[in-house]
Amino acid sequence: MHLSDRVTGLFLVVLGALAFWGGSLLPAVPGQDVGPAAFPMVIGGGLVLCGALIALGIGRSFEAPEAADDAPPPGLAARIGGWAAFLPPALLIFYVLVSERLGFLPTAALMLLATARALGASWRLAAGVALLAPLAVHLAFAKLLRVPLPDGVLPAPW
Amino acid sequence: MNAVLEAFQMVATTEVAIAILASAVYGMVIGALPGLTATMATALLVPVTFYLSPIAAIATIITSSAMAIFSGDIPGALMRIPGTPASAAYTDEAYAMTRKGQAEVALGAALWFSAIGGIVGTVALMIMAPALAEVALSFSTYEYFWLSFLGLMCATLVARSSPIKAIAAALLGLLVTCIGIENPGGVPRFTFGMTDLLGGIEPLPALVGVFAVSEIMRAMTSAPPPPIPHRPLGSILAGQWALTRRYNKQMWRGNIVGVLIGALPGAGADMAAWIAYANSKRFSKEPEKFGTGHPEGLVESGAANNSALAGGWVPATLFGIPGDTITAIAIGVLYMKGLNPGPTLFTEKASSMYALYIVFIIANILMIPLGIVMIRLSRHVLRAPRAAAMPLILLLCAVGAFAIGNNPFAVVLVAVFGVIGYVMERNGYPVAALVLGIVMGTMVEQTFVTSLIKSDGALLPFFERPVSAGLAALTIAALAWPVLVWMLRRLRRAEPAR
Incomplete structure (x- = not known):
């Protein structure tokens, strides 16, 4: 941009x-x-x-001249160029729109999967992150800090 | 004396001990990962501080920021990628030392002089802040107006960018604070009929957006850092005492420059490191060795960036004016925990202030053993793939922003400010100036309007009191400085042409 x-x-x-x-x-x-x-x-x-x-x-x-970045960009940016940068804020909006209905765990998993893949992660790494991180974050924020994260279609096991 | 004892009691609880330890490890890891900055570490911590006691909350912020500023040196020395912007000034130097096979000396110097810088900065904070508090008690709205305005001007002066763009960024931040019902008339201003905007825009979602989301956005289009080569490391602290003796003067100069730059509103650790490194080279007896793996500059700027961190707390606790972006976040936490910044903080809540100093000292001592562990483990931590860390940070941005008020609108704000921060940075507008504008806007407006009402709309009283006249002169000098530099440059360019 x-x-x-x-x-x-x-x-x-x-x-x-x-x-x-x-x-x-x-x-x-x-x-x-x-x-x-x-x-x-x-x-x-x-x-x-x-x-x-x-x-x-x-x-x-x-102004200091901008450092040129000549290394090839990862994952998504290689295909759609600079627009890839707007994926994270778009995912945040996605979170606001669907987390109430879909629930925290599935929404977070989708967000993580999309971001990890866009950054060039392998399917295995992306799936691992998408499965484990939402559970850990839910444990920390909903269980320990009592933040009311939405249950939606898939309530947490605790 | 009673207050000091009370302060020790406040710090010596299990909660504070756990908070310090956990935030130390957290700060070390975030600081070491390239692209994740100390400010971002602090911003993401704030939702957690809601659930802690006041001292534990402040302790997490102090500890994690101190650790992150140090551990930013680790990838700088090993991979030539600064972990945080505060390490950027001497990354080339540290990497050159690593290439000469002195990685442990470079990392040891970073650790040792960071800890010393942090402790000296704390002592300076302990001496300077109460003394200044005496003076600050007699300040009226005129002085506060000039102080906050001067803070904004400083932020534009030190930005490594066009001063006009920096001023524009600060004005944008001020414009953001115009939103909402909290204004001299109590009327909804720029809310466009949205109830979510009535309460104004909280600084925190804006900070998370500008510092964390925009960083993730940048990662989307930049190549991941290269894998770290395996290097065996020798003893880390060996030889540091010799360096301390040899570069004693440089170390002290770095410490003092750091504290002063830190105390200057708006200029933080990264600026302190750049200035200290430049000073070190200018006054060195062997400037030709700089850039070839010479520890002198490393000593001076490594000390400066950590002492700047403590220096930043001077204007933050005294006036509620942030010394850098980290204290910009800390001020919000201070208010939230009932420790409202101001000169009376030092008289009425003296024990809390002593507790703050104690935490600073503990954090900087703890930095040495933890730092050694972190350096030894760095090969494993730095191997953590960016494609796994960044998505997690994005999720934490969403959950953290939501947790502040259980309001989904905060998450929308995070996204919006992420885009604003990203676009601004790409086009040379310094985001630190924007953030300062957002944090200080309410104060600037309040003091400006109150002063104008007091003076019946006249501008002269702004310059009549001695202190406010002095501050006004400084502010105007800060405004005129870029113009002067520009004219000097033109004159110099015109001369050889003749």
Whole structure:
């Protein structure tokens, strides 16, 4: 996900402008000049300024050049490139969406299997991790720390 | 004296002993695995600290971070891959020593001088913090505003990136804290009608996302580290005393630089190590030997990164302003455990503060035997496949974030901040500045708005009190510094052209 400075800078300008505008709409506290609007407006203004400077390429001379990574990437990234990086956050969302219905153990096992395989693990290693780690985590968090992890279709044996 | 005795009693419980031991082993392992940082180790520990007594909770954080900063040197010396960013400054040097067949000297120096640095840092914390607390008692919102603002500016100064991008990152962090109902007007701000956002964004899910999830995301597209070659190791501590005597001055300079950088808000162990290594080379009698496996720089920067760790606790306990990313997490735990940071912590909860010092000392002494075991076992620990460790960390991110408030929305936040952290880092925006903005946003806004209300909207009172005028001057200098450097560079470039 390497974007040009122009893109990230413009994004910050837009975000800052929205923050400034959104802040200015907030209701004031009666009888006081300074209220909830002041801070977002100051920050919004700062973001617009910084974003504009970044888009114009000012200050780039301070940046260390990025180290080139020439070794071949593992597993999933070899097939779909940089998008593979977005698998972990997608799996977290998956966890939120299905863990309540499916239960902690199966959801966690699926997450681990997918991540391990994407990182280039063999099926044997990935399956081992997916079977054992959820049980260990469940033991630590649900049994010892009493975090209410959802049972779903497959309650834990304890 | 009573408070000291009380402190010993607080530490001498089975719970604290188990907490220290377990977190020491945990910190050692996480720190040694490349890609898993000390900050990540700390962030993942926080859900566990919910269930511990206050002293045990603080002890786990202190111990695991100290161990992780040391053990990050192990893969650095053996494989030329720093285990944590704090080891990156001298990884090449340590690896060069290993290639010369002096792996045990390099690892021994890392261990020995880490422990010394940690202890010296703790002593500095013990001396500096109470003395500063006296001064801090007379601070008003103006001073606090400048202090927190200065902290943000420092974070942008030390970032190894464009200062403008660093400021933008800090502003983004501040913008995140605008979300929610906790603002001067008590109105829902930037919540977009979502009830989950009314309470604002907790720093912890953001930290876990930025430091842990984005690291897993990076692992998805980078090659795994190469297998570690087998090398027999000799005695680890042999010869360290000779090194201590020979490089005594360097060691002390490293310790002092470490404490100062650590105490500087926003700059932590990694920065301390870079600066100490550069100092060591600049003042060395034999700078030509640097980079060829010369222990001098290793001594100085190895001491600096561990003393910085203790130094970071000075502004954290005094003002609630984090000295580095680890104390940014620790501040949350302090609040949660009723040990609210502030100068009164040293008068009203003096025994807890003494207990904190004691834990620091114990952790740094414990580091030596455990470190030796870890170095001996490193071949086996470092063989743990990344494809097994990273998935487990991802699961811990989900469960840990959920455990904070039994709220699935925290897991969504972790994912969102993982993406934000990843995209920012790839594009040269320092995430440490973002995190500092998130942690300090509420304080910056509160002191800013309260000060403005007190002064009836006038800006002059911000500069009228002597201490606040001094802090304001420092802040403005920090802002102007990059501009000055840039102008100097242009002048120098223009001259040879003539």
